[in-house]
Amino acid sequence: MRLRNSSMDGSDGSQLFEDTSRAGNQQAGPQAAGFPGQSLLSDPMSNLAMAYGSSLASQGREMVDKNLDRFIPISKLKYYFAVDTVYVGKKLGLLVFPYMHENWEVSYQQDTPVAPRFDVNAPDLYIPAMGFITYVLVAGLALGTQNRFSPELLGVQASSALVWLIMEVLAVLLSLYLVTVNTDLTTIDLLAFSGYKYVGMIVGVVAGLLFGKPAYYLSLLWCCVAIFVFMIRTLRLKLLSEAAAEGRLVRGARNQLRMYLTMSIAAAQPIFMYWLTYHLIR
Amino acid sequence: MAFTLYTLIQTAILCTNAIAVLHEERFLSKIGWGVDQGVGGFGDDPGVKAQVLNLIRSVRTVMRVFNSVEKSFP
Numbered sequence: 367m368r369l370r371n372s373s374m375d376g377s378d379g380s381q382l383f384e385d386t387s388r389a390g391n392q393q394a395g396p397q398a399a400g401f402p403g404q405s406l407l408s409d410p411m412s413n414l415a416m417a418y419g420s421s422l423a424s425q426g427r428e429m430v431d432k433n434l435d436r437f438i439p440i441s442k443l444k445y446y447f448a449v450d451t452v453y454v455g456k457k458l459g460l461l462v463f464p465y466m467h468e469n470w471e472v473s474y475q476q477d478t479p480v481a482p483r484f485d486v487n488a489p490d491l492y493i494p495a496m497g498f499i500t501y502v503l504v505a506g507l508a509l510g511t512q513n514r515f516s517p518e519l520l521g522v523q524a525s526s527a528l529v530w531l532i533m534e535v536l537a538v539l540l541s542l543y544l545v546t547v548n549t550d551l552t553t554i555d556l557l558a559f560s561g562y563k564y565v566g567m568i569v570g571v572v573a574g575l576l577f578g579k580p581a582y583y584l585s586l587l588w589c590c591v592a593i594f595v596f597m598i599r600t601l602r603l604k605l606l607s608e609a610a611a612e613g614r615l616v617r618g619a620r621n622q623l624r625m626y627l628t629m630s631i632a633a634a635q636p637i638f639m640y641w642l643t644y645h646l647i648r
Numbered sequence: 649m650a651f652t653l654y655t656l657i658q659t660a661i662l663c664t665n666a667i668a669v670l671h672e673e674r675f676l677s678k679i680g681w682g683v684d685q686g687v688g689g690f691g692d693d694p695g696v697k698a699q700v701l702n703l704i705r706s707v708r709t710v711m712r713v714f715n716s717v718e719k720s721f722p
Contacts, residue, residue: 413668496691522652523653525651525653526651526652528653529651529652529655529656530655532656543699543703544696544699544700545696545699546699623696624671645703
């Protein structure tokens with residue numbers, strides 16, 4: 367299984383993020399020591415206390431980092447947030463209009479996937495996270511225009527959408543286990559793919575707010591079809607075997623099952639999109 | 649539908665309980681889903697039914713461990 371491990375972080379840090387901290391620290395250091403009171407620093411006891419305090423703080427931080435890394439793989443998560451503006455723009459365009467794009471393969475660099483910054487086809491978590499938050503805010507806006515808003519409803523909408531997302535990811539994981547697909551899709555990948563539908567939902571709700579119900583239905587229909595095509599084209603390369611992914615008809619019960627799985631995952635997206643937005647437009 | 653995280657936890661617990669209370673001889677063997685009827689061949693294609701039976705058996709085994717741990721507490 368290909369792992370996005372932290373080997374990219376060490377000496378190759380420039381591949382994910384550019385490290386601008388060193389330049390900033392050198393400037394800030396000598397100045398901060400000079401100003402806040404030379405009387406404080408000249409006292410040897412407080413000097414000792416400051417040194418002890420800073421060593422304690424760094425030890426505590428090391429311990430927190432180590433323990434946190436056991437539960438949430440922070441280094442793997444960093445890969446999914448290594449995006450830039452050009453990537454986000456292209457990806458949003460792909461989510462709304464995937465029909466002209468031809469090459470859907472994720473490019474690899476010596477057996478590790480390339481960061482999303484360099485490859486439009488790579489999944490990321492930035493767009494789903496931002497989309498989720500924007501969806502909650504737009505839902506609040508929509509409820510407000512109908513005088514149905516109260517601050518608790520924001521929390522209700524957010525937890526409701528989050529629960530549906532978790533259930534969808536668990537259902538997809540379960541069906542992947544049952545069909546015994548050998549794929550390098552990780553859980554976070556599935557989370558990213560399931561989160562892409564928030565973009566379509568936001569477009570639909572905003573169009574409905576601005577132009578009324580027919581615009582809502584039209585734009586939601588467009589975004590549903592677009593997400594359906596996007597998911598099929600992306601998942602086809604990951605779930606199906608090589609021959610079937612190229613479009614040739616491969617017989618056999620297993621390939622058929624995998625095809626059904628891809629279709630049902632893609633078909634679940636429009637259903638969720640409609641389910642989570644229809645009560646916002648009355 | 650207002651789902652909260654608490655309903656998700658409730659759903660998970662109820663589903664696990666539902667799998668755990670399936671009786672082995674009275675029910676699963678009768679409908680051909682017993683533990684001895686699952687693993688057929690050793691080919692590279694276990695099939696959906698074998699995976700489902702494996703899942704049920706492993707969930708019940710894990711629940712049995714929890715049950716015995718809980719029994720040992722006075």
